[in-house]
Amino acid sequence: MKGISIMGTKEEKQVREATDKWVLRLYVAGQTPKALTAFTNLKKICEEQLDGKYSIEVIDLLVNPQLGNEDQILALPTLVRKLPVPVRKIIGDLSNTERVLVGLDLLPDS
Amino acid sequence: MKKAEQKNINKNLLKTQTGIQGFDELTNGGLPAGRPTLVCGGAGCGKTLFGMEFLVRGATQFNEPGVFMSFEETNEELIKNVSSLGFDLEGLIIQKKIALDHVHIERSEIEETGEYDLEGLFIRLGYAIDSIGAKRVVLDTIESLFAGLPNQLILRAELRRLFRWLKEKEVTAIITGERGDETLTRQGLEEYVSDCVILLDHRVTEQTSTRRLRVVKYRGSIHGTNEYPFLIDESGFSVLPVTSLGLKHIVSNERISSGIPVLDNMLEGKGYYRGSTVLVSGTSGVGKTSIAAHFAEAACKRGERVLYFCFEESPNQLMRNMLSIGIKLEPWVRKGLLQFQATRPTFYGLEMHLAVTHKAVNTFKPDIVILDPINTFVIGDKEFEVKTMLMRIVDFLKANLITALFTSLTSGESAIESSDVGISSLIDTWLLLRDIELNGERNRGMYVLKSRGMANSNQIREFILTDHGVELREVYIGKRGVLTGSARIAQEAFETAEVLTRKNDIERIKREIERKRKALEARISTLRADFESEESEAVKILETEKEMIKRLEQDKIEMAVSRQADIKKQRRT
CATH class of the missing domain: 3.40.50.300 (P-loop containing nucleotide triphosphate hydrolases)
Structure with a gap:
C-alpha cells in the first residue's frame, strides 16, 4: 500500500513537470466591475507566479449559460484551475492575492 | 353571476394547483401562483417528495413544466427515489417537461477571495427555466449553500435577490428548508419567503410515526390551520384533510x-x-x-x-x-x-x-x-x-x-x-x-x-x-324485571307451572259443581220417589175408603130387607 501511494505522488509530480502548463478558467457574467477586477488580478498573479506557462479562458455565462454546469458554477466570478489536477475553485474578485495563492496551491511550502 | 365570480377570482390571489391529493382543498386551490413557497421540516419528513410531486403533477396534469434544482441528491438518485412512487421522471425529462439540475458545492474545493455574487446560480436556473419554459421551480434544499459558501452576508443578500428574481420570473417556486431548533428553518429562510410557509412534520409517538402537514402562513388566502396527517405511499403524497372530503356522498335506500x-x-x-x-x-x-x-x-x-x-x-x-x-x-x-x-x-x-x-x-x-x-x-x-x-x-x-x-x-x-x-x-x-x-x-x-x-x-x-x-x-320482561339465561328459563318454567296449577284449579271447580249438581239431582229424584210412593199409598187408602163406604151402604140395604121395612116403598117413592 505504502509503495503504491509513493509511486502515485511520483507520477503526479512527473505529469506536473512534463506538462508544466496551467489551464485556468475564469467564469464571469458580463463585463461587470467585479469581473474586470478579477481578470486584472488574475493576470497579475499569473505573470508574477507562472512565468508565461499558463492559459486563461474567460467564459461569459451570459453568452453561454450552459457552460456553467460542468464546473458547478454558482458564485461569480469564479476561477477554476483545470490543470494541474486536482481541480480548484476560487470565488470572488481575487483581490486577496495571498488567498488566491493558497487557493491555487502556489505558495512555496515544499 | 359568472361575471361576479370572474371578478372575485381576479381580485383574489391567483393559485397554482399542486395536484397533490388533498392539499389543494386544504389551501383552497393550491400554492400562490408566481410566488415562492417555503416547505420546511425535519429530516425525512417528505420535503423533497412534496416538491417533486408538485413538479410531476404540474407536468402531467396541468401542462406546466418544472425545474428541480437539487442541492443534495444527484439526478440519478432523484430519478431512482421517485420511481418507487410511480413517477417516470426520465420520461418527463425526455419530453422536456421536467429539468433536473444537481448543484454540487464542495466546501473544501472553494477558496474565497473578495467580492462575489451568486449570479452563476441565477444564470443556471434561468437557463434551466428557459430551456423548457418552466412554470414551476423547486429548490431543494437551498440551505446547503450555507455550508458551501462561507460568507453569510453575501449569501443572505443573494438569497433575498433570488426570491425576488423568482417572483419577477413569475414561476411558482417551492423552496425547501431544514427545520431549525427554534425556528422554522435552520437559516431563517422564512425571513425571505413570506408568502406561504408549509411545515411538514414526522413525529413518533408510542413507537409509531405519524406524518403531519400544517400551513403555517398563507398571505392573502384562507387556509386550513390545523395539522393534517398525510401519507406517502406508492401513489405519492396525500394529505387527507377531514373537511375536504365533505359530507356530499350519495346515499342509497337499499x-x-x-x-x-x-x-x-x-x-x-x-x-x-x-x-x-x-x-x-x-x-x-x-x-x-x-x-x-x-x-x-x-x-x-x-x-x-x-x-x-x-x-x-x-x-x-x-x-x-x-x-x-x-x-x-x-x-x-x-x-x-x-x-x-x-x-x-x-x-x-x-x-x-x-x-x-x-x-x-x-x-x-x-x-x-x-x-x-x-x-x-x-x-x-x-x-x-x-x-x-x-x-x-x-x-x-x-x-x-x-x-x-x-x-x-x-x-x-x-x-x-x-x-x-x-x-x-x-x-x-x-x-x-x-x-x-x-x-x-x-x-x-x-x-x-x-x-x-x-x-x-x-x-x-x-x-x-x-x-x-x-x-x-x-328476554323475559315481567314483574321481576329483565331476566336472561337460566334465570329466564327458570322464570319461564315457573310460569308454566303456575298456569298449569291454575288450569287444574278450574278443572277441579268444574268437577265439584258437577258433583254437586249430581247430588242435587239425586236428592230430587229420591224425594220424588218418596213422594210417589206416598201418593200411591194415599190413592190406595182412598180406594179402600170408597170400598168401605160402598160396603156400608150395601149392608144398610140388606139390613132393611131383612127387616122388611118400607124400604122398597120408600125406595119406590
Missing part, C-alpha cells in the same frame, strides 16, 4: 341483511342501509366478531365482495372459530368473494393503515368492509388521530357506497356509550352488546343503540351463540 334474521327484524325487518356505517361494540367475548362474520357470510351469499380487516386474529384462526358457530367463511375466500387483511395495529402508523385501507379497497373493490376491531388503534393518547383516521375511512367508504362494519371493544369500567374512540357521531347504526350478570352467571344482551333513518326496535334481546350461529331471543 337495505341489506345483517345475516341474522331477528336483528333484521329489529331494524324494520330489512337490515342495514347500503353504504351506512355500522358499529358493533361491547365488552370482550360478547360476540362482536360473530356478528361481523354473519354479515360477511350473508353478503357473500348474495354474491357481494367483502374485505375483512382483522387486527387481532389471524384469518385462519378467525375462520376456525367461526366454524364452531356454524359460519363457513373458507369457501368464500376460495371463491374470491371474501378477502382478509390481517395486520397488527402497531405494525405501522395510523396514516399507513389508512393508506393500506385505501389501497386494499381500491384494488379489491368490495361492497362491504369490516374492521375488526377498531379500538386497537388507540395506543396511548392518540384518540384524536384515531378518530380523524376513522373519519377519513368512513368518508372514503361512504363516498364509494361501501357498507362498513366496525367492531369495537369497550372495557368493562368505562361508560359504554362514550368509549368507542369517540366516533359515535360517525356511526349510522350502532349495535351494543353487553353483559348481563345475574344470579352468578353471565349472559349476553344486545340492543340497537341508534340507527339513523329507520324505526329500530328498542328492545334488549338475549344474544345466544349456538352451533348454527347467533340467535337472538326475547
Whole structure:
C-alpha cells in the first residue's frame, strides 16, 4: 500500500513537470466591475507566479449559460484551475492575492 | 353571476394547483401562483417528495413544466427515489417537461477571495427555466449553500435577490428548508419567503410515526390551520384533510341483511342501509366478531365482495372459530368473494393503515368492509388521530357506497356509550352488546343503540351463540324485571307451572259443581220417589175408603130387607 501511494505522488509530480502548463478558467457574467477586477488580478498573479506557462479562458455565462454546469458554477466570478489536477475553485474578485495563492496551491511550502 | 365570480377570482390571489391529493382543498386551490413557497421540516419528513410531486403533477396534469434544482441528491438518485412512487421522471425529462439540475458545492474545493455574487446560480436556473419554459421551480434544499459558501452576508443578500428574481420570473417556486431548533428553518429562510410557509412534520409517538402537514402562513388566502396527517405511499403524497372530503356522498335506500334474521327484524325487518356505517361494540367475548362474520357470510351469499380487516386474529384462526358457530367463511375466500387483511395495529402508523385501507379497497373493490376491531388503534393518547383516521375511512367508504362494519371493544369500567374512540357521531347504526350478570352467571344482551333513518326496535334481546350461529331471543320482561339465561328459563318454567296449577284449579271447580249438581239431582229424584210412593199409598187408602163406604151402604140395604121395612116403598117413592 505504502509503495503504491509513493509511486502515485511520483507520477503526479512527473505529469506536473512534463506538462508544466496551467489551464485556468475564469467564469464571469458580463463585463461587470467585479469581473474586470478579477481578470486584472488574475493576470497579475499569473505573470508574477507562472512565468508565461499558463492559459486563461474567460467564459461569459451570459453568452453561454450552459457552460456553467460542468464546473458547478454558482458564485461569480469564479476561477477554476483545470490543470494541474486536482481541480480548484476560487470565488470572488481575487483581490486577496495571498488567498488566491493558497487557493491555487502556489505558495512555496515544499 | 359568472361575471361576479370572474371578478372575485381576479381580485383574489391567483393559485397554482399542486395536484397533490388533498392539499389543494386544504389551501383552497393550491400554492400562490408566481410566488415562492417555503416547505420546511425535519429530516425525512417528505420535503423533497412534496416538491417533486408538485413538479410531476404540474407536468402531467396541468401542462406546466418544472425545474428541480437539487442541492443534495444527484439526478440519478432523484430519478431512482421517485420511481418507487410511480413517477417516470426520465420520461418527463425526455419530453422536456421536467429539468433536473444537481448543484454540487464542495466546501473544501472553494477558496474565497473578495467580492462575489451568486449570479452563476441565477444564470443556471434561468437557463434551466428557459430551456423548457418552466412554470414551476423547486429548490431543494437551498440551505446547503450555507455550508458551501462561507460568507453569510453575501449569501443572505443573494438569497433575498433570488426570491425576488423568482417572483419577477413569475414561476411558482417551492423552496425547501431544514427545520431549525427554534425556528422554522435552520437559516431563517422564512425571513425571505413570506408568502406561504408549509411545515411538514414526522413525529413518533408510542413507537409509531405519524406524518403531519400544517400551513403555517398563507398571505392573502384562507387556509386550513390545523395539522393534517398525510401519507406517502406508492401513489405519492396525500394529505387527507377531514373537511375536504365533505359530507356530499350519495346515499342509497337499499337495505341489506345483517345475516341474522331477528336483528333484521329489529331494524324494520330489512337490515342495514347500503353504504351506512355500522358499529358493533361491547365488552370482550360478547360476540362482536360473530356478528361481523354473519354479515360477511350473508353478503357473500348474495354474491357481494367483502374485505375483512382483522387486527387481532389471524384469518385462519378467525375462520376456525367461526366454524364452531356454524359460519363457513373458507369457501368464500376460495371463491374470491371474501378477502382478509390481517395486520397488527402497531405494525405501522395510523396514516399507513389508512393508506393500506385505501389501497386494499381500491384494488379489491368490495361492497362491504369490516374492521375488526377498531379500538386497537388507540395506543396511548392518540384518540384524536384515531378518530380523524376513522373519519377519513368512513368518508372514503361512504363516498364509494361501501357498507362498513366496525367492531369495537369497550372495557368493562368505562361508560359504554362514550368509549368507542369517540366516533359515535360517525356511526349510522350502532349495535351494543353487553353483559348481563345475574344470579352468578353471565349472559349476553344486545340492543340497537341508534340507527339513523329507520324505526329500530328498542328492545334488549338475549344474544345466544349456538352451533348454527347467533340467535337472538326475547328476554323475559315481567314483574321481576329483565331476566336472561337460566334465570329466564327458570322464570319461564315457573310460569308454566303456575298456569298449569291454575288450569287444574278450574278443572277441579268444574268437577265439584258437577258433583254437586249430581247430588242435587239425586236428592230430587229420591224425594220424588218418596213422594210417589206416598201418593200411591194415599190413592190406595182412598180406594179402600170408597170400598168401605160402598160396603156400608150395601149392608144398610140388606139390613132393611131383612127387616122388611118400607124400604122398597120408600125406595119406590
